[in-house]
Amino acid sequence: MRAGHRQSLPAHPYLWRGADAAPLRAQATGWTALDALLPGGGWPCGALSEVLYPQPGAGELTLVLPLLARLTGKAQTVAFIAPPFALHAPALARAGVDLPHTLVVETRNDPDALWSAEQLLHARTGAVLLWAQDIPTTAMRRLQLAAERGDGLALLLRPSAAAAAASVAALRLGIERIGGVPTVEVLKCRGARPVQKITLAAPAPPHRPAALPARGVRLSFA
Template identity: 35%
Template sequence: MSSTPKMPPAQAIHPALWTGNQLASSNGLRIPSGFPELDQQLPGGGWPSNTLVEILLKHQGIGELRFLMPVLRRLSREGRQLVLLSPPHLPLLPTFEQFGIQGQHITLIQTPNPHDRLWAVEQVLRSDSFGALLVWLPEERQLLGNVVLRRLHYQAQRSRGLSVLFRPVRAQTQPSPAPLRLCLTALSPNSLRVHLIKRRGPVLETPLDIALPTPASALPGLMFEDDLKAAMAPRRQELDDALDRGETAQPHTHNHSAGQHPLF
């Protein structure tokens, strides 16, 4: 009696297939997150390009931008553009610069009208001219249905950049086509707890505790020599706090509302 042919590995059948007890392999460009413990838990070993990533927040300003600083710095050093679309607060440019991100690599788009915001997201995704797109989506559930999210995901799949959507934590119970969803909660002013609530692979039962970078740890030996470290020491915590609060500066801004005043 002949034996039953052995089923080939799922990924040998198609690179987009994986078994439920293992992480999916990468079928696109992956960008290291800057946190080895997180990369070990992300399919492909880093942040994915050409797909949507959702970051869910219970509160804004807990360190979500510092959480992304390592990958933003990497992309900016490659000369790629970082697009911030409708953040609740204008970013503090000197803080970005302390992390090695120059202002000319940051484009800010403010669209207070939710419909305009969704239109702008699609236009940026279609342009495929960004290294990272960070979007603070409108909270109106009637505007952000599954059809809209699928349309954004379709456009993200046709791009080569990192596409991150910030949403409130209550969106966790709503369906989403994004293959990677994370929920961030604050442990301290300089650390976050990261819950991977959706990924292409097995459920991760235990959250990850991530120490957020500071300018000194982000750029060892590059910007902070001994004398500069001493001079900047009193200001470092102030800069970290300002970034998390989102205090204002003036990056390149496209304002689609006549007479609009800067937020906060």
């Protein structure tokens, strides 16, 4: 290429020049302080992310609610697979989640849950939240590939003890309650170093649909 032509290349944000890092597409988490620290400004698109928590109710749903509200507000489906407890539909609605665009899948075991997550990601579900105890690396790689092919968000939620295990996730967040307030620590992310813990300040009030049913769709594997 001649030197004079180099200057004519458009300065588009998604144009990758070899000397620079490739642009990272992401969905904002909805938490300003956290988005400011993450490469791309949020949850990486077409990728697997992990949320590690010490016990259910430590703030893992609080962390993802702004994302779920935004996706369902755009008529994109979000799926909850094998949550440890029954989800409280009124609380989801108050957080701005559009319940007609939610799907709850109940499974008998982790293999069924993993299979369900893969199929939903292949079907281009906006976000798939999967609760699992032990998950082999090969299964995590399948989730990563399914997220890439479906261009969705795969969110794996599991106990904090898994932090010592290797992970193929593009983003790994740990969450716990300190003084009753959900606090996040970035354990791993592409293009940046882990950071200190961040307290989750209240996000912007979500847009709420005018009318909401009592619950979303629920599937059960007998």
